[in-house]
Each structure stands twice: as structure tokens, then as C-alpha cells.
Amino acid sequence: MNLLRHRSLLLATAGTALALTLTACQSDDRTGSAPAATASATGNPAGGGQADTSGATGSTGPAHSTASKGSTDRTAGDGSTGSTGEQASATTRVCTAQDVTVSAATQGGAPYTHIVLTAKNTSGHSCRLAGAPHIQFLESHKQDVPAVAKSKPAAPVVLTAGAPAYAVVRLSDGGVDEDNEPVSAFSVILEGDSTVIAVTAPGSAGIAVDPAKALTGYWTPELRNGADEF
Template structure:
């Protein structure tokens, strides 16, 4: 009976020891699992907040760079918007520069060339004829500037006398002709009546000014019906103007 009781006690002690061992093992696994779960949760929270977690160094660096770029306005989206808005190198800046540059260009039309202009002549309403009116019409597709006055040759270009301009007829600014628009110049051809210096002219040449002097080429102008009695010694021309003006264009 004593032997049986001792065996029973030893068996009970072994079972108790085994239970304690299993409990200790189970407790260790639970603690480790909780710790791992907490670390994983912290890692997920760190990644979701812009990469400030300690688990993934690459994610943290990228998150920090994005935040820095966002604050400085140099990010791919924020930077483009901010740069364009401030007019530095974005769309607004380019548009403003284009507008300024475009304004300057359109305000100054190039000088009219002989191929841009058609010139006609008409007698003034007087007897005998002492004056004609030249009309220059822009036949090109773009605006051009008529500089100074018509360079007229009543005869061969190489030998014809230069016809001087009347200073008082000079406008305040050169005439800019839009496509199809006309300009005018009053021209004295003689002092009237019969004179030994008069010569009959059926056509004559008109040249234009360029920015640095007479332009290349000339325009052949047909004289009004019956021709013109021209005295080169008495001939004078007015400047090109947008319209003929009483007083300034009378000479």
C-alpha cells in the first residue's frame, strides 16, 4: 500500500511538471506573437504616414523626400504649377514674354517694297494741270510702312532729275498700310501753261525708300490720259500721308 501511494504521488508530480512546462512554452509563444503583431502594426502605420516607419529604410527616405519636395514646391506636380503661376518658366511666364515680344513686332511693320505697292496717278481738278495725286495701295497680304516720299523719275532713271520733297508735308510718323489700304502724295509737275522746258510724259518711275535708303526696284506708273506736261525744274513732291491735308499738301 505504501508503494502504491508513492507511485501515485510521483505520477501526479510528473503530470504537474509536464503541465507547467507546456504552460511556460505556450506563454512564450503568445508573448512573441503579440510582439511580432505589434511590430507589424507599427511598420504598417509608419508606411501609411509617408514612410516614417523604421522597418523599411527605402520607404522612409522616399516619404521624407516627397514631404520635402511638397514643402519647397519643387515636386513634379506642385513644382510645375507653382513655377507657372509665378511666371518664371511656366506657361504664364512664356505667355507674358510672348505678348511683350509679339506687341513690339506687330507695332513696327517692315518697309514697303516695290512688289508690295501699286501706284496710280490722277490729275488734279485744275486747268492747266499743275499737280497730280499719287495713290499707293498695299497689294500684299500683310502690313508695311511707306517711308518718306515717292522717289520720282520723269524720264530715264539713270539721267532723270531728282524731284525734291516739300518739308511741310512730312507727317508726324511714317504711314503704316494695312493690306488693301491707300496712301497719297501730292506732286507738282509744272507751273502751268506752255513752257520751253515742258516735256510730255506718258509714264514715269516711282521708287520707294527702305530703312537705309532707296529700295531696290521701281514701279512704272502710267500717266493720266493725254500724258503730262512736266517741267522737272519746277517739279516737287509731297510725303506719303494717310490723307491729303489742306495747307500742308498744297504747294
């Protein structure tokens, strides 16, 4: 009887130890599986379950927003409009006579009352063409041709390498009673530079200029209806 009771006690003790061992193993399995699931959701959100989707979205959301903001900032910085573009234009160095070539062509038909000056950037780098051309047609008239305020562009004119800018110049009213004088060449000075540029007048016979009626527009990237008509 004592032997049977002793054997039963041993079996009960062994059973309790086995149960404790199995419980510990199950606990270890659950603890080890949790980090594996988290790593999977973080590394590959698309393959995670619904329970992990909100966590993956939350982690990628701020990163996506940061990337979008950075892209917007770069676009604004590189654009030609807005405050950043204006600051970049203001810091671009002013074009000099060594940076551009200036030529003249008649505008419209006879009698030729207007010409168009073209300043082309031949320097290989960007420069800013400021103000209006300082023009003197005749040695007997040392005053610069007056500039028309309404033709002034809203933003600085920045010429990239090879780009042109234009200025419309009125020579006369085209009247037969005007005091016109023949001009075969004339001088142009750029704003911010004292170098005199000699420009050949268009046409084999040159141009007829009335110094009292002559006007010039500002440099612009293109010819605009209205602002460049005077």
C-alpha cells in the same frame, strides 16, 4: 436623513453635469456658425449683411482695379498713338514694290499742274510706307524730284491690307512760257527698295512736266489742306 442627503447630492451633481453639457453645445454651435457666415460673404457679397459688406468690398476692390489697369494697358498697346504705337510702327517692315500698286491721277482742272500718286497695299499684310516717293519723269533728268519737307507726316505711315496712301506731285506752274515736256510714263522708287515701278501718266495725252518746277510731297494716309498744297 442620510438617504435624503445622498439623493440631494446626486441631483446636484447631475444638474451640474447637464449645465456643463449645454454650455459646451452652445459653444460648439457658435464656433461652427462663424465659418459658414464668412464663406457666404466671400462667395456672394451681394447677399451678405451690412457687417460683411466692407469685407466684401475690400476683397473685390483690388481685383476690380487690377482688371481696369490690364484693360488700359491692352488698349494703349493696341492703339495707333502713344509710345507703344510708335514702336509698333517702327518695327513694321517697310513696303516694297511687291507690296503695293502705284497709280496716278490728275488733281484740279486744266492746266493740270498737279497729280496725286496713290500707293495701295495689295500684299495682304501690314507694311510701313517710308519717306517720299523717288520720282524721275524724264530720261534726260536723272535727279529725283525734290520732296517738300512741310508735307512730312508726324508719324510713320503704316498701311494695313488694302489701305492706300497718297503723295501730291507738282508738275509745273501752268505758265505758257515754261519748258514743259510731255510725259506718258514715269518711274517711282519706294524708300528702302531699289525696284523701279513704272507708272502710267494720267490722261490720253499724258502730262506736261517742267523738271525745274517739279516737287513731290511725302506719303500720307490722307490729303491734308495746307501741308499738301505747294
